[in-house]
Amino acid sequence: MGSVYAARLAAAGHDIHMLDRSAEHMDAIARSGLSVSGPDGEYTVRVRSASTTLDVGPVDMVVLAVKAADVGTAARTVAGSLGPHTVVVTIQNGLGSADEVADVVGADRLAVGIASGFGASRPAPGRVHHNAMKAVRLGAYAGLPPELLDPVVDAWRAAGFATESVPDIVAMQWEKLICNVAYSAPCALTGLTVGEVMTHPECGPVSRSAAREAWEVARALGIAITVDDPVAHVQDFGAAMPAAKPSALLDVESGRVSEIGVINGAVPVQAARVGLEAPVNETLTRLVRTRELAIPPRSRE
Numbered sequence: 001m002g003s004v005y006a007a008r009l010a011a012a013g014h015d016i017h018m019l020d021r022s023a024e025h026m027d028a029i030a031r032s033g034l035s036v037s038g039p040d041g042e043y044t045v046r047v048r049s050a051s052t053t054l055d056v057g058p059v060d061m062v063v064l065a066v067k068a069a070d071v072g073t074a075a076r077t078v079a080g081s082l083g084p085h086t087v088v089v090t091i092q093n094g095l096g097s098a099d100e101v102a103d104v105v106g107a108d109r110l111a112v113g114i115a116s117g118f119g120a121s122r123p124a125p126g127r128v129h130h131n132a133m134k135a136v137r138l139g140a141y142a143g144l145p146p147e148l149l150d151p152v153v154d155a156w157r158a159a160g161f162a163t164e165s166v167p168d169i170v171a172m173q174w175e176k177l178i179c180n181v182a183y184s185a186p187c188a189l190t191g192l193t194v195g196e197v198m199t200h201p202e203c204g205p206v207s208r209s210a211a212r213e214a215w216e217v218a219r220a221l222g223i224a225i226t227v228d229d230p231v232a233h234v235q236d237f238g239a240a241m242p243a244a245k246p247s248a249l250l251d252v253e254s255g256r257v258s259e260i261g262v263i264n265g266a267v268p269v270q271a272a273r274v275g276l277e278a279p280v281n282e283t284l285t286r287l288v289r290t291r292e293l294a295i296p297p298r299s300r301e
């Protein structure tokens with residue numbers, strides 16, 4: 001996802017410095033540019049730098065596009081690039097990442113993003129693919145003033161993202177969480193794509209129950225989600241990218257630990273806060289973790 005963001009922002013004329021711990025990906029980009037294929041065809045862009053280390057003074061915006069387990073380390077890594085007016089945008093699925101980033105970079109410079117309907121993957125070093133590109137919603141975590149948030153929103157919009165500034169980031173996160181719980185664990189457990197889960201006679205009902213359950217928990221918590229029908233909500237989401245494999249499935253396929261704990265696993269934790277249970281998401285989470293326990297310890301670090 002970081003490569004998709006970088007490519008579009010670079011194509012819109014921004015100076016982009018990319019940091020990733022994959023030397024192969026960074027070297028390929030530094031050598032031949034970053035190639036993107038997606039709903040609007042294929043293109044290759046040049047970025048200012050692509051490296052496994054970051055040596056850039058204060059920048060206007062830092063985007064953290066790592067998995068939930070890595071946000072703390074990533075936030076500490078970019079400390080040298082933060083000036084008094086640098087906005088940090090952190091974009092993860094699931095719940096809890098923004099709190100961790102706020103502790104490191106400070107709550108008042110933080111914007112929280114939710115990216116929806118991309119289905120992104122990295123087929124080869126220097127190349128990324130995304131199935132669709134529905135929206136990037138951004139909002140202030142706490143005290144980020146509009147004079148710092150608004151130019152960030154404008155820049156994402158001008159780069160071609162359907163970007164909306166959102167006042168209630170918690171509702172935004174739950175609206176996406178309902179979609180993710182429908183596909184993350186069901187796909188990770190079965191190997192099915194998003195579209196296959198939607199129409200599957202056995203797995204489809206499980207996926208819809210997971211979404212319904214998350215929706216009920218959000219309502220019990222008093223979160224101001226604007227979703228009236230959770231099943232229609234997740235079907236609209238899935239219909240835009242039937243061929244996509246959620247990152248939880250990509251992780252399981254490549255022997256990595258997924259974000260299941262902050263996606264399906266977040267639902268029972270949040271349910272307990274209001275005295276509820278969430279057995280569908282709890283069971284799905286335990287089954288994904290069972291698969292993950294078969295991963296050799298080094299990949300789990």
Ligand SMILES: NC(=O)C1=CN([C@@H]2O[C@H](COP(=O)(O)OP(=O)(O)OC[C@H]3O[C@@H](n4cnc5c(N)ncnc54)[C@H](OP(=O)(O)O)[C@@H]3O)[C@@H](O)[C@H]2O)C=CC1
Pocket residue numbers: 001002019020021022065066067068070073074077091092093094115116117118119120121122247259
């Ligand atoms: N993929 C998708 O379609 C979508 C994903 N999301 C969310 O976006 C977030 C990112 O997902 P995604 O792009 O798929 O994740 P990936 O794992 O594909 O990309 C993250 C990259 O960041 C690298 N990285 C992690 N920590 C550091 C660090 N400290 N310093 C430098 N590089 C680091 C990782 O390296 P390494 O491989 O070594 O770990 C990896 O190359 C997740 O929360 C995901 O749920 C949201 C919408 C769509």
Ligand SMILES: CC(C)(CO)C(=O)C(=O)O
Pocket residue numbers: 093115116117118119120180183244245246247248
């Ligand atoms: C593909 C999926 C379902 C998970 O990575 C996703 O979150 C998105 O593209 O919005």
